[in-house]
Amino acid sequence: MQAPNKLFDEMSKLMTNAMGVAQGAKTEAETAMKSWMDRWMADRDFVTREEFDAVKAMAAKAREENEALKARLDALEAK
Numbered sequence: 001m002q003a004p005n006k007l008f009d010e011m012s013k014l015m016t017n018a019m020g021v022a023q024g025a026k027t028e029a030e031t032a033m034k035s036w037m038d039r040w041m042a043d044r045d046f047v048t049r050e051e052f053d054a055v056k057a058m059a060a061k062a063r064e065e066n067e068a069l070k071a072r073l074d075a076l077e078a079k
Contacts, residue, residue, distance in 0.1 A: 047055075
């Protein structure tokens with residue numbers, strides 16, 4: 001009766017170790033992929049969200065100023 005329990009204990013230990021190895025491999029693969037993606041993105045000329053938002057705000061302001069100047073020019077031409 002002792003032999004089957006020992007077999008199950010050994011199988012349980014083996015499976016636990018295998019899961020630990022698999023978890024370690026998963027973590028290592030995720031780290032490698034993230035590192036690769038960071039390097040790939042750094043090699044491109046992508047802008048940050050803050051830079052994008054700043055340029056977007058500048059463009060909106062320029063558009064508003066352009067519309068105001070157009071309205072002023074139209075009023076001057078109407079005279």
